[in-house]
Amino acid sequence: MNHYSDDPSGVQLQRFYLKDIQHFRDFIEQYHSPRSLAAWRRLVKGRLDAGEQMFFVLKENEIVGGVDVAAPFDSLTWRMARVWTKEPLTREELKGIARQIIGDDEVLYRVDLLCSSHIRKNMSYVRDIFDIDLEATLNTFFAPEVSLRHVGFIPWDYGYLAIVTTPDCEKIESIQFFRKGAAGLTTLVKQTAYFRGLLGFNGIIPGKEDPAMDEECEILKLARQELNRYLEGGHEPSIPYVFPEGTEFQQRVWQKTLEIPFGVVRTYAEIAEQIQPDKEKSGQLARAVGRALAANPLPIIIPCHRVIGANRELVGFGGGVDMKDYLLQLEMWYAGPVS
Structure with missing residues (x-):
């Protein structure tokens, strides 16, 4: 689970540890009946020992609430979280909380947020939030709708x-x-x-x-x-893109592939020779060129389909050789004369 210090929602989750119990007590007792520090520690430790995760909710570096996250039925794909804050959060802020709960977990797909707001004027006593059902709203988010990548x-x-x-x-x-x-x-x-x-x-x-x-x-x-x-047909796509991260060799292969014109093909050996002019050494690199192109995350833009086998056979394409043939046929049909 990540702590997104720059989440666009403006809300950040900060992981809670038992060493933070004093901060927890200072905040929670603004709205709840006093307890000893030891009593709060036992209560919270029971939650953590049960496998739950707890977070402070921060806005502009100020604690405004907390989140208690559990995995129902030990599910790998679903999380249920109780969110309690001083004031209601907007849907975008709740989306930011869901995004941070998901973090880099590629398996987690669904997050249910059970949200309560606890601020009440002139309130001297409220029962323990962990032991009663408070008026709450349920908000469900799925990984694709909260991802910053579209x-x-x-x-x-x-x-x-x-x-x-x-x-x-x-x-x-x-x-x-x-x-x-x-x-x-x-x-x-x-x-x-x-x-x-x-x-x-x-x-x-x-x-x-x-x-x-x-x-x-x-x-x-x-x-x-x-x-x-x-x-x-007949158009080389022009799209702003991020040149992929990779090893130095992979990036050199991708750069040479990027230079292959529309409707033109090169062999793996020819790409290898461009990288290593010594033919004895480049002859050993053809397979490595193929592996580098197999890892290309931007096919069509970095046109790895234009690289073919030494015997002019169509081999080694992530989308399938039939797709490689289709793309080359498309380009050959519309390509103009090569000077």
């Missing part, structure tokens, strides 16, 4: 192109081929496809328009337009 789906002959943005929605971070059983996709893409009804228990549900298309951020709208033009 995902768009473009239907085409081979299923969908899944486009993933950077967390700031300024650039494209990856393009993934979504077909058949959704093999090779990141968890975020699979979760988003399922959430939007593009993926079912029996696999991909093809031919549907992305239901979130009308609400996409600007970079997804641009990517959709550019990639559709590419698939219609």
